[in-house]
Amino acid sequence: MSAEPTRDPSSVPAVTALSQTESPDRLIGAALRQLRLEREMTLQEVAAAQEISVSYSKLCRMETGKSPVKERDLRDLLRHYRAPRERQDMIAGLLREDRRTRGEKTISDLTPQWLERLILLEDSARRITAFERNVVPGLLQTREYARELVHSELKAEGAAHDEVTVDSHVRQRLWRWDSFEQRADCELEVIIGEASLRQLVGGYAVMREQMERLREVATGPRVILRIHPFDGGSLLAPRLPVTHLQFDDGGPQEVVYSETVVKAEYIVSLAHVERTRERLMHAKDGALTRVRSLEMLEHYVEKYQRLMDRSAGES
Template sequence: MPAARKAQPESDAPVVRLQTSDEQRPAGRLLGDELRFHRERLGYTLADAARVIRASTSKVSRLERGESPAKPRDVHDLAVFYGLSREQQSQLDQLLAQAGNADLYARFADVTPNFLKRLIRLEGTAEKISVFEPRVVPGLLQTEAYARAIVQLMEVGLSDTGIERIVALRMQRQVMLDKGVPTLAALISEDVLYRPYGTASVMVEQVAFLLKATLTNRVNVRIVRTEAMAPPYPLFHLTFADGDCQELAYVEHLDGANYVTQKRQLDKYRRLLDNVRANAYGREDSTASLKRALGYWEQLAATEQPE
């Protein structure tokens, strides 16, 4: 494995960017992020990658940001240079197809074994994340015990070691919130606060964590009133400060995610989130709702038998 080296400054003359459709850009960003991940993992610089595909460092930088259309030959050559496995190359081929066929993949699925790692990297490069959750506490705000209870429920038959690996990976999503970016706007259905995952003590810890999160400047928690009309599925919307791909939406599942990339669908997601936000309590009432739920679980926890 080569030693990490400092990236060389770019000195290329300005170039005219090729235009890509609104649907291609998000898929291209995912492909570029995957290529950047492997390059940095191996300690290569932009200049190293540029030599492989016979291009400038600025072109590689644009490719990794999803700003330039990816050529199959370039992706293949980089995959070989990075020594990727057949499975890893297959994942790149899927992303390449998605980036190159906007109509077919305007809404595409990621069901690879590494989908959660990809989501973590994607969230880590976002400037702002907005999420509505009607069923569980959003993954970015779950405590370890709460997350473990959900994984144990859904992954029946999985070994304890396997469960702990999934939980540990999900906990990595919270680490990025300590960096100052992205900011998180979380809309949570009031019903979620009373839906038990784990023991009453687990729920006490979870609701208390949400209350603590409301005190930070980076997390904005709003509780959506029970009687509000809201979508029955979760909504995630990400905005980015860099590159041409300024936004992306996705619907996360336990073992995969559907990415929404079509402009019309992105507009729909923004409108849905705006409607949900309009039916949410304000800051003070959201805090009061969380405190009521905390009191409810504390009473139940007081009657629990120790394990």
């Protein structure tokens, strides 16, 4: 099978990797921005408040993750926004985790709202590049595919996997795509391993619907979707699922993370960010063209339809 790089590597802009605190600072900033917007306050109004000792310019830097958040400023802002206790604890806990893990290669976000903050980060990105080897990425999952995957992974993690919990996870994944669709200024490039097309999740009907969904996305104008094949794909592609976000809002230029159903791992080591970026380029170089990828998706749509028909005939 032939493969095609998406662009000349020389045309890729140089990226300044994150410092050890920029990624979690952007997470905290996104959470603070969400609280402010919920209260329908402008940055000017917050900066002018008597109990707030943070300037307008610093508030801007804090919300974009460009300036570290101090504990006193965080406490004052949370009080000013009248944040619920559970959200105060969540954001304060994230700040403590940030300070505790300074100098480590990754920072884990294990708090209950980790996916909400991840979506906030994606909402402010100008480009999202994702690689997933074994399952369809969360951003592109159908409702039933997501339900089956979330249930099985929560169960395997020993976490609560009752219907209410699973439904909450599934709604957030669907919200993720809806949020992306509402934006016209963000590009999405997804490379998925051929194994994700073969791995049976929830049965033939669920898989056929998921393949149809991928086919629909692959023919759309705003998404580049390509398949990393078994025969011909790069051995240097990432071993684990990884997503690379790029920004142009004055904050950190990029965020690299790997996610599961229960957490996100943010890669903050300079060497690891650069190495992950290189592996993503190898994944792109080893992927099929968009046309060949679409042909493969058509093949799997037809395959699962045949399996459904055969199963129905045997019952």
